Amino acid sequence: MRALSGYVWADSPLHRAPAAAKLAGLLVCVALVVAARGWALLAVCAGCAALAALSRVGWRRALQPVWAMRWFLVVILAMNALFGGGPALAGAGTPAAAAAQGDALSLGPVVLNASGAAQGATVVVRVAAVAVLGALLTATTRPQQLIDGVRVLLAPLGRVGLSVEPVALAVGVTVQFVPTLLRESRQIIWAQRIRCGDVSSRGILRRAVSYVRLLVPIFVSAFRRADELSVAMEARGYRLDDEPRARKGRHS
Template structure:
């Protein structure tokens, strides 16, 4: 049950997007997200839509999977549409007492919701095509230059690595403690919300104690294996840029420039 949860949403494959360096993907995703906010006209939205389609195509992910990424956030998308539809001034399409929907509102609502959908799809492409481990390496490498300003790049990456390693172990343990307590008559699945939350307490206490014990043992084991922070550390897997990384970054930059030009030329 609990142990079935897979971490992240990595979908293995060997498409163009899968093969990109994680640093390229992170940076390109950030630029793409920024450029989404440059779009203001229908033509610009059309260009954006085509680019998102192209990116999805390059990832060779099943369309269903990509569509599913929007699902958990549909409430926010709908809410965005509703708020814009009701609150933008313009010619009224529908009026009832003090509520009115305007034509400009509907238009604005559709565009805003589209922006959100693009944003969600693009960022989930990053997590679909990059395993959490590689993603961690990428983040560490990108943050590394900021170390001299006091950003603990290595420490953050090590924390993420250990979290990735131990989340399944802790889930397994939670499952075990839960079963042990259910066997002794505990009830985790009935009652109202507050009661259920209360029932979780006897689950959390042993879990926390064991997590701290694990942390302590792991620290000793890491020290025994000569761990002494990020200084002078080397890595088994070294990230290396390939020509395709240049192509991807160039593409995203060209898109951003095109959208910026469209915005200022009013197309």
């Protein structure tokens, strides 16, 4: 599960911080990134870089999601530079006229808009900063700590009458089931390979179709496990319909 989550073993202040504080901090930082503009955005990015250095997870791990989204970010920047902003768009039909306005750079038939490029760069920096913050959270927090953090953050909802127990149960069961389903999926893939199914084919379409064929057995197997688990929980007295029995079931 730790390998799945991308947790990085290290001893740093971020590793030692409580998961709930890190989750709340992530929400605050994301709000700051979205709200900041100009120099304030650069200051927030410097803060992200400082957090990455403080976490000791390595720059490669911290920037991994940004690298994964590199083409998406390039497209955003290019689209904004080409089509964003006002003045260059007006002169887009005549590159020389657009370039003459001072806000655009003419490269042959292509007109790059300076204000559009700046707008695109802002979007790219925001997306990259949020991606780095998310990577730092997953690299410094174990999955079980994350679940506990979600529980702590949701706890105040219990005081206003909302039931936190079903949410906590769902989060816990989901995280516990991920490695089990991964193992079962691998077994089903091996079984199909033995029957000459072409899951590792080099052809993309062929590989995708072979994955689609696995869907029904994966779902039936997962629902069978869900059925067994719910029967076992109810047999031990776990109920959510009526609160007293739920409490009793939880401690039994």
